[in-house]
Amino acid sequence: MIREVARLAGVSLGTVSRVINGNPTVAPDIRQRVQAAIDKLGFRPNRVARSLRSQQSHTFGLVIPDVTNPFFAELVKSLDQSAGEFGYNIILGNAEESPTVEKRYIQMLADRQVDGLLVVPSVGTRTIKVDRDVKVVLIDRALPKHHVVLSDHRGGAKQAVTHLIGLGHRRIACIAGPQNLTVAVERWAGYRETMSRSGASATLLKSSWTEFANFDYSSAYDAARRLLARNPRPTALFASSDQQAIGALRAAADLGLSVPQDLSVVGFDDIPLSDLVSPRLTTVRQAVTDLSRVAIDTLIRLRKGESVSALQRIATEMRIRDSSGPCPDVGQPRAPRRRLGGGQHRVNDSPSKGARPK
Amino acid sequence: MIREVARLAGVSLGTVSRVINGNPTVAPDIRQRVQAAIDKLGFRPNRVARSLRSQQSHTFGLVIPDVTNPFFAELVKSLDQSAGEFGYNIILGNAEESPTVEKRYIQMLADRQVDGLLVVPSVGTRTIKVDRDVKVVLIDRALPKHHVVLSDHRGGAKQAVTHLIGLGHRRIACIAGPQNLTVAVERWAGYRETMSRSGASATLLKSSWTEFANFDYSSAYDAARRLLARNPRPTALFASSDQQAIGALRAAADLGLSVPQDLSVVGFDDIPLSDLVSPRLTTVRQAVTDLSRVAIDTLIRLRKGESVSALQRIATEMRIRDSSGPCPDVGQPRAPRRRLGGGQHRVNDSPSKGARPK
DNA sequence: ATGAAAGCGCTAACAT
DNA sequence: ATGTTAGCGCTTTCAT
Numbered sequence: 001m002i003r004e005v006a007r008l009a010g011v012s013l014g015t016v017s018r019v020i021n022g023n024p025t026v027a028p029d030i031r032q033r034v035q036a037a038i039d040k041l042g043f044r045p046n047r048v049a050r051s052l053r054s055q056q057s058h059t060f061g062l063v064i065p066d067v068t069n070p071f072f073a074e075l076v077k078s079l080d081q082s083a084g085e086f087g088y089n090i091i092l093g094n095a096e097e098s099p100t101v102e103k104r105y106i107q108m109l110a111d112r113q114v115d116g117l118l119v120v121p122s123v124g125t126r127t128i129k130v131d132r133d134v135k136v137v138l139i140d141r142a143l144p145k146h147h148v149v150l151s152d153h154r155g156g157a158k159q160a161v162t163h164l165i166g167l168g169h170r171r172i173a174c175i176a177g178p179q180n181l182t183v184a185v186e187r188w189a190g191y192r193e194t195m196s197r198s199g200a201s202a203t204l205l206k207s208s209w210t211e212f213a214n215f216d217y218s219s220a221y222d223a224a225r226r227l228l229a230r231n232p233r234p235t236a237l238f239a240s241s242d243q244q245a246i247g248a249l250r251a252a253a254d255l256g257l258s259v260p261q262d263l264s265v266v267g268f269d270d271i272p273l274s275d276l277v278s279p280r281l282t283t284v285r286q287a288v289t290d291l292s293r294v295a296i297d298t299l300i301r302l303r304k305g306e307s308v309s310a311l312q313r314i315a316t317e318m319r320i321r322d323s324s325g326p327c328p329d330v331g332q333p334r335a336p337r338r339r340l341g342g343g344q345h346r347v348n349d350s351p352s353k354g355a356r357p358k
Numbered sequence: 359m360i361r362e363v364a365r366l367a368g369v370s371l372g373t374v375s376r377v378i379n380g381n382p383t384v385a386p387d388i389r390q391r392v393q394a395a396i397d398k399l400g401f402r403p404n405r406v407a408r409s410l411r412s413q414q415s416h417t418f419g420l421v422i423p424d425v426t427n428p429f430f431a432e433l434v435k436s437l438d439q440s441a442g443e444f445g446y447n448i449i450l451g452n453a454e455e456s457p458t459v460e461k462r463y464i465q466m467l468a469d470r471q472v473d474g475l476l477v478v479p480s481v482g483t484r485t486i487k488v489d490r491d492v493k494v495v496l497i498d499r500a501l502p503k504h505h506v507v508l509s510d511h512r513g514g515a516k517q518a519v520t521h522l523i524g525l526g527h528r529r530i531a532c533i534a535g536p537q538n539l540t541v542a543v544e545r546w547a548g549y550r551e552t553m554s555r556s557g558a559s560a561t562l563l564k565s566s567w568t569e570f571a572n573f574d575y576s577s578a579y580d581a582a583r584r585l586l587a588r589n590p591r592p593t594a595l596f597a598s599s600d601q602q603a604i605g606a607l608r609a610a611a612d613l614g615l616s617v618p619q620d621l622s623v624v625g626f627d628d629i630p631l632s633d634l635v636s637p638r639l640t641t642v643r644q645a646v647t648d649l650s651r652v653a654i655d656t657l658i659r660l661r662k663g664e665s666v667s668a669l670q671r672i673a674t675e676m677r678i679r680d681s682s683g684p685c686p687d688v689g690q691p692r693a694p695r696r697r698l699g700g701g702q703h704r705v706n707d708s709p710s711k712g713a714r715p716k
Numbered sequence: 717a718t719g720a721a722a723g724c725g726c727t728a729a730c731a732t
Numbered sequence: 733a734t735g736t737t738a739g740c741g742c743t744t745t746c747a748t
Contacts, residue, residue, distance in 0.1 A: 002725065012735045017727055025733060044489055047469040048415070049725035052406045052740050067434050068630065073425045080452050089466060092450040094438050108447060111405040131402055217634040246634065253636040272426065276575040276604065277635070278611040360741065370719045375743055383717060407741035410724050 001043060009037035020045050051113055059089045060299060061109030061134075065097040065122045069215075070243075070271040071286070072120065075139065078292040079118060086296055088115070099125045110134050116299040123180055135302040139295050142182045142311070147302065149295045149312045153183050153268075156284040156316035157190025157238070160266045163282070163318055164236045165198050168327035169264060173227045173234035174210045175220050175244050184215075187240045187268060209234070213244060220244030224251035228263070235263060235327045242267040242274045245281055249323065260325030270319050279322035290314045359401060367395040378403055409471055417447045418657060419467030419492075423455040423480040427573075428601075428629040429644070430478065433497065436650040437476060444654055446473070457483045468492050474657040481538055493660040497653050500540045500669070505660065507653045507670045511541050511626075514642040514674035515548025515596070518624045521640070521676055522594045523556050526685035527622060531585045531592035532568045533578050533602050542573075545598045545626060567592070571602060578602030582609035586621070593621060593685045600625035600632045603639055607681065618683030628677050638679035648672045 006016045011034060018026050019034040026034075037043075051057040060083055064072045076092060083090050091114065093105030102122045109117060110132050117136045119128055121143055128136050128146060138148040164172050174191045177184025188210065209230075211223035220239060224247060227234055239245035245267030249259060257263050259279050267274060270285035291314050298308050364374045369392060376384050377392040384392075395401075409415040418441055422430045434450060441448050449472065451463030460480045467475060468490050475494045477486055479501055486494050486504060496506040522530050532549045535542025546568065567588075569581035578597060582605060585592055597603035603625030607617060615621050617637050625632060628643035649672050656666050 014727080014736075015734060018734085021727080027733060030734085042489060044465065044469050046410075046471065046725050047466075048406055048410045048471045049740090050727075052404075052410050052742085053725080053727045055740075057406070067425065067431045068428070070426070070428070070431075073428075073431050076425050076450075077452055077454075090450075092434075092448075094435055096435075107402065108405075111402050113404065113406045131400065217631075221634075250634060250636050273575075273631070276579075276608060278608050371742085372720080372744080373718060376718085379743080385717060388717080404741055407724090408743075410726090411741080411743045413724075 002045070005034065005037045005041055005043050008041065009034045055113070056115050057113050058087060059091055059112075059114050060116045060118055060296070061093065061106070061112070061114040062090050062118045063093040063095050063102055063105045063109070064120045065095050065102075067092070067094050070273060071241075071269050071288075074271070074288050075120070075292065078288045079139075079295065082289075082292040082296045086300060088296070090118075095122045097122045103129075106130060116303060118295055118299065123178060135299055137295050137299045137302065139291065140183060147298060147308060147310050149291055149298060149314065150183070151286040151291065151316050152313045153186035153316075154190035154193070156268060156286075157187040157240075158194045159316065159318050160238050160268065160284050161191050161194040161198075163320065164238065164264060164266060164324065165194070167236075167264065167324060168329070169236040170327070170329070171232060171234045172209075172236040172238060173230070175223045175227070175237065175239040175248060176210050176212050177215050177240040177244070179212065181215075184240055191238055213247075215241045215243060217243050217247040217250070220247035221251050224248035225255070228252065228255055228257065235329055236324070237263065237265045239265065239267050242269045242271045242281060242283055244268075245283065245323070246273070246277055249277060249279070249281070259323050262328060264324040264327070266324055274319070275321065282321045282324035283319050284316050285319050286316055287314050360403070363392065363395045363399055363401050366399065367392045413471070414473050415471045416445060417449055417470075417472050418474045418476055418654070419451065419464070419470070419472040420448050420476045421451040421453055421460055421463050421467070422478045423453050423460075425450070425452050428631060429599075429627050429646075432629070432646050433478070433650065436646045437497075437653065440647075440650040440654045444658060446654070448476075453480045455480045457481075461487075464488060474661060476653055476657065481536060493657055495653050495657045495660065497649065498541060505656060505666060505668050507649055507656060507672065508541070509644040509649065509674050510671045511544035511674075512548035512551070514626060514644075515545040515598075516552045517674065517676050518596050518626065518642050519549050519552040519556075521678065522596065522622060522624060522682065523552070525594075525622060525682060526687070527594040528685070528687070529590060529592045530567075530594040530596060531588070533581045533585070533595060533597045533606060534568050534570050535573050535598040535602070537570065539573075542598055549596055571605075573599045573601060575601050575605040575608070578605035579609050582606035583613070586610065586613055586615065593687060594682070595621065595623045597623065597625050600627045600629045600639060600641055603641065603681070604631070604635055607635060607637070607639070617681050620686060622682040622685070624682055632677070633679065637681045640679045640682035641677050642674050643677050644674055645672050 002013060002016055006013050016034055019031050062079060067073055080090050091109060095102035095105060099122050102125060110130050117134050118139055119136060120139050121141050127143060136146060138146045140150050142148040176188040179185055211226050213219040213223035237248050239248050245265050248265050252259050252263050259265055267281050267283040270283045274281035274283050294312055301308050360371060360374055364371050374392055377389050420437060425431055438448050449467060453460035453463060457480050460483060468488050475492050476497055477494060478497050479499050485501060494504060496504050498508050500506040534546040537543055569584050571577040571581035595606050597606050603623050606623050610617050610621050617623055625639050625641040628641045632639035632641050652670055659666050
């Protein structure tokens with residue numbers, strides 16, 4: 001294979017290798033001759049052999065808990081693209097939210113000599129152990145002693161609740177996520193913090209205004225049913241994920257409640273679907289593209305031996321859509337609210353631009 | 359590494375290798391001794407080196423048009439699992455529905471010495487070319503001269519339309535998919551075939567009862583708007599994918615039409631979401647698990663040199679849920695009553711249980 | 717049943 | 733600037 005190219009071009013093995021690798025020490029005419037031979041023979045260097053010899057695969061391993069989760073799916077897509085821009089490929093492992101499966105994948109990827117590991121740890125994972133000295137960057141879920149890139153979940157929750165308060169809502173309930181996930185903890189913390197700061201009375205913060213659910217539709221559906229059965233009933237719901245929020249929309253519909261006339265709902269993530277459910281979902285967008293670029297960049301810098309800060313936060317931004325409207329309790333008095341046209345949708349800019357300290 | 363194991367166990371390199379590979383010609387006591395050394399040293403064989411030498415990676419490449427598409431996401435998950443059961447891993451490539459990107463991935467995977475290639479060809483791909491002699495199995499979308507595993511899309515469409523006819527519908531419109539995709543062609547064919555067989559008058563089959571759209575929410579939303587603007591208005595919609603169907607649900611909602619009271623909708627694929635939108639979507643389920651297992655099995659058999667039939671069909675099954683109900687025209691003879699309630703949704707059980715011939 | 721030795725296809729250190 | 737040579741870490745003949 002490579003020998004044939006060398007023979008055809010009348011040069012040695014080494015020179016062909018140098019051409020393949022863009023080594024600048026080859027004379028232009030030779031380079032051309034070799035390239036011609038490569039093209040003519042349709043030669044493609046064997047990446048396995050290259051990896052073995054050069055000890056680098058130009059490949060990152062990516063392990064996520066569930067491809068089927070739209071947020072992770074988008075993350076995969078985005079990471080794949082960012083990696084490509086840096087000349088890397090990605091091997092995906094689907095951990096099925098199981099630390100055991102996750103570990104198996106991580107080992108497999110390490111054995112495959114990946115140049116680095118991107119991991120969204122599954123629920124229950126305490127630490128990532130890698131035999132060989134592969135650099136690891138966590139995404140979206142932090143773990144002690146690891147580099148991590150994640151969205152400002154607390155700030156995002158704050159944006160969401162502030163938005164609802166601005167619409168006149170006071171009885172704002174929360175569907176919180178699993179508390180063994182930092183994401184969920186942070187979002188809940190942002191909710192509580194904003195509620196108490198806003199002067200909402202202490203009673204509103206009783207645990208009865210929060211229900212816990214997993215990050216999926218159905219368990220959030222149940223949580224929403226429980227919350228909406230409360231008396232007095234909440235006028236707004238802050239869900240910790242879009243999937244939860246969509247479950248909540250479904251619960252409201254089943255109870256005969258109109259959104260946003262009877263109830264406002266805000267989600268988190270801005271998955272593609274959130275703009276397509278009925279009513280369209282107001283939500284907090286995670287900047288997946290930034291998340292990806294920073295993660296890849298971090299991994300590359302770590303490989304180079306540069307030191308990178310262990311925690312990197314990516315700002316979120318509100319996407320205001322139809323599922324949130326003025327509080328029914330507040331007839332006119334409170335702040336001007338929008339007119340709810342039938343079927344028309346306006347997308348506002350983020351109302352709190354630059355309102356957060358860095 | 360492996361030398362250390364050999365030394366510690368007091369055997370040769372070859373023997374350690376034999377133990378790793380489960381070669382039965384090693385004496386039990388030696389095997390035990392070697393295994394102990396392996397465990398003690400935490401030795402993990404380098405997969406790159408193994409691949410290079412043995413010319414097999416125990417890895418399949420998988421190239422799909424878009425991870426973000428819930429159907430493909432589920433396929434990825436399912437294939438990954440099936441592959442695992444056979445001792446294989448999967449490297450994913452996201453082609454972004456572009457033949458160019460797809461080709462790049464396929465080459466990359468071939469250069470990586472994958473043992474086989476699973477491809478869902480992107481729109482526009484005419485054929486899959488692989489330099490090395492890697493076996494290719496297509497999934498879900500056929501291409502001439504290639505092995506393919508796919509659902510019985512035509513049969514599924516037939517099931518769907520038959521279901522609607524059984525509910526009394528006659529003005530059944532169709533949102534067809536892109537006609538450069540066999541899936542879409544087949545589903546549309548199943549629709550037309552069933553319509554004409556059922557004695558629906560020829561006029562109903564005029565092209566005006568079909569609108570074309572991509573397999574996504576928004577373009578299907580537009581198509582549904584166009585169809586529902588027709589006079590007379592269709593009483594039922596057969597969409598070529600769940601995403602399309604959900605777009606149609608949204609269009610119906612925006613037009614003030616209740617589903618299924620004013621309009622029945624049936625989708626295709628049974629993505630997880632279809633059971634969670636409001637109203638729940640009646641749909642045709644693709645047996646993704648079977649699809650995956652057969653695809654992996656085919657690839658393995660092809661590798662062994664066994665001959666496998668070029669086309670393998672997997673049966674579909676109806677999932678009857680709330681979005682399809684009896685035709686409003688039929689209920690009370692003619693009098694078209696119907697109350698356009700404000701945003702209320704009632705969730706009925708399937709009203710036609712057992713009322714249909716097999 | 718086990719050991720010795722020859723590579724898999726390439727890259728990189730060393731010559732020239 | 734180019735050729736030569738020695739491996740990367742394993743598997744797999746071929747001996748024994």
